Amino acid sequence: MSEASTKSCCSSDSSCCGAANTIAKLLLPIGLVGLGLAVLGLILGLVNHDARPVISWLLGLAFWLTVLLGSLFMVLLFNLFDAGWAVIARRQLEHLIGGFRWVALLFVPLLAITWFYSDPGILWKWMNPDHMLPSGHTVSHDVLYESKAIFLNRFSFTLQAFIFFGAFIFFAEMLRKHSFAMDRDGDTAHVSAMRKLSALGIFVCALSLTFAAINWFMSLEYHWFSTMYGVWFFAGSMRSAIAVLLIILYFQSTKGSLKGIHNESHNYLLGCMALAFTVFWAYISFSQYFLIYQANIPEETFWYQIRHVNVDGSTNSWWWVGLCLIFFHFLVPFLFLLFYKTKVKVKLILFVAIWILVFHLVDLYFNILPSKIAPADNILNYDVRQFSVTFWDLSMIVGVGGIVLWAYRKSLSKNSPIPLRDPRVNESIHCHE
Amino acid sequence: MPATDNNTFGIAATFRTAPDVYHACEKVRDAGYTRWDSYTPFPIHGIHHAMGLKRSKVPIFTFLGGVTGFLTGLSIVAYMNFNYPLIVGGKPYFSPVFPFPIFYELTILLAAFGTLGGMFILNRLPRHHHPLFDYEPFLKTSDDTFMIVIESTDPTFNEDKVRAVLGEAGGEDISIIQAED
Structure with missing residues (x-):
């Protein structure tokens, strides 16, 4: 009913209970302290x-980039397909993707390192032509790097980072602008404007996401080839974004402004999406492994080899992390989400959402951290960087999280938590599975 | 006159509006009947709650089909590769990796069969005719009429009581449906 939504909207800013308000106020300090560390x-x-x-x-x-990218893609999809049930959920995502600019800003130090630091290849080793490889020669004498240098060079890397973040921020802000403007003027022309934007945005953002994943994460081991990597990154983004959305909706529907509006039908539908993307993630991750296993080409298999054994053949820590991903990032959420009750019972879906987020982080560790490190004294030999969770990891995750959630709260306090004049808002409130 | 004769399929009552039939469903549910159904020209949201319907049991058939498919795939590959060992591409005779598409496809295929079969079994299909098709007013349930039919196979079926319940619930044209001869 429109009365119900208006009422809860009017009291949205003040209705949050004390604890939620305190946490909201602490988000920025937490973010800044985390980032400072x-x-x-x-x-x-x-x-x-x-x-x-x-x-x-x-x-x-x-971690937070995947959450925001998944959110952006969901907003694009909901607009593109004119999804009625998702209007309320979409508004939460629109608040969330306001944090893109901060994540973009936090990416700048990494770019600065590649330009100004004495070892520009400290992170992406191909940036430093003098970087010594386990094969006994430097990056500048590496045949594979020479072939890939047209794409993998510092200038193109920097330019692409600006283009990709530019695209993400452009589409996020334009969609936010139209959606919030519709709250004020009620002009349904915004709906078609958002759909047109999304039609263009889905292509631009899909390409940007794919190449961003290749540049920023896959190129950490630049010898490797995989056609699945961008899709894997997309799958991970969607899973983490759905999980964060479910957590946000839980707090909004129990302590915030969506009390009595967000109901079990929404949870059911989002739970179905979580299940679908759990299967999708498994399908993509397995396909990548399967194709590389079947083809058995050294340029590709080494990526999985360093995630299984050390150079002396002993099983290393990544083997256990990999098994953990199969069983806990796929099998447990999959079996759990199959049940109808899991999807409609708020506490259960909250548990799955947190579970998926935790193992999404493990998945990122698995994809980002392992690397061949050439010991200075021993050529034709290498060490594998092992699994470890450091204090700096946690402070960065908490720091960026604080900033992203602070941006969400800020956007929420300026704009309505419900798109009141969206033509489909009634359908969303009365959504039925 | 006997309360029910063997030739009775059930007792039908018609309703004029969706809220009428919705509330009538709640009354019939609360009266404790289990073998009955409501017929409406369009889906009414939440009527499964009003009717007290439980979740469908089809997912059990789907799950059993899926597990059967997975184990079938596993056995096929294991049996063939050990019965007629061939080294292909330097791969081991058995590994969960290279034949996974077989497991996976058979899981999906048999889960789909399980779903279809489960749906047929639970709906008691195939069935070519139904006693309600002979009842003229029933045809209007695809147009502008709502109907509740309590079937004579219900354990607590008693003609007078059923008539009373349906009448109290606001049903009109309460009449006996004849079973097929």
Whole structure:
């Protein structure tokens, strides 16, 4: 009913209970403290020529970048398909993707390192032509790098980073602008404007996401080939975004402004999406492994080999992380989400959402962290960087999370939590599975 | 006159509006009947709650079909590769990786068969005719009429009581439907 939505909207800013308000106020300080610590780690890493704290920066950024990218894609999809049930959920995502600019800003230090630091290849080793590879020669004498240099070079990398973040921020802000403007003027022309934007945006953002994943994460091991990587990144983004959306909707429907509006039918439909993308993630991840396993080409298999054994053939920590991903990132959420009750019972779906987020982070570790490190004294040999969770990882994840959620709260306090004059808002409130 | 004769399929009552039939469903549900159904020209949201319907049991058939498919695929590959060992592409005789598409496809195929079969079994299909088709007013349930039919196979079926319940619920034209001869 429109009365119900108006009532809850009017009281939205003040109705949050005390605890929620305190947490909301703490988000910015938490974010800043986390980022401050992460900056300290980054500086220490750069001073000591230790790559691990620099990877922490990339990892924490990657986690929230996937959440925001998944959110952006859901907004694009909901607009494109004129989804009626999702109008309320879409508004939460529109608030969330307001955080893109901060994530883009936090990416700048990594770009600065590649231009100004003494070892530009501390993170992406191909950036430094003098970087010594386990094969006994440097990057500049590497045949594979020479072939890939047209794409993988510092200028193109920097330019692409600006283009990709530019595209994400452009589409996020334009969609937000139209959606919030419709709250004020009630002009349904915004609906078709958003749909046209989304039709263009889905192509631009899909390409940007794919190449961003290749540039920023896949190129950490630039010898590798995989046609699945961008899709894997997309699948992970969608899973984490759906999980974050479910958590946000839980708090909004129990303590916030969506009390009595967000109901079990919405949870059911989002739970179905979570199930679908759980299967999709497994399908993509397995396909990547399967094709590389079947073809058995050394340029491709090494990527999985360093995630299984050390150079001496002993099983390393990534083997266990990999198994963990199969059983806990796929099988457990899959079996759990199959049940109808899981999808409609708020507490159960909240549990699955948190579970998926935790293992999404493990998935990012698995994809970002392992790398061949050439020991300075021993050519034709290498160490594999092992699994570890450091203090800098956690401070970056908490830091970026604080900023992203603070941006969400800020957007929420300025604009309605429900798109009151969206032509389909009634359909969303009365959505029935 | 006997309360029910063997030739009775059930007792039907018609309703004029969707809220009428919705509330009537709640009354019939609360009266404790289990073998009955409501017929409406369009889907009414929430009527499964009003009727007290439980979740469908089809997913059980789907799951059993899926598990059967997965195990079938597993056995096919294991049996063939050990019965007639061939080294292909340097791969081991058995591994969960290379034959996974077989497991996976058979899981999906048999889960789909399980779903279809489960749906047929639970709906008691195939069935070429139904006693309600002989009842003229029933045809209007695809137009502008709502109907509740309590079937004589219900354990607590008693003609007078059923008539009373349907009448109290606001049903009109309460009449006996003859079973097929």
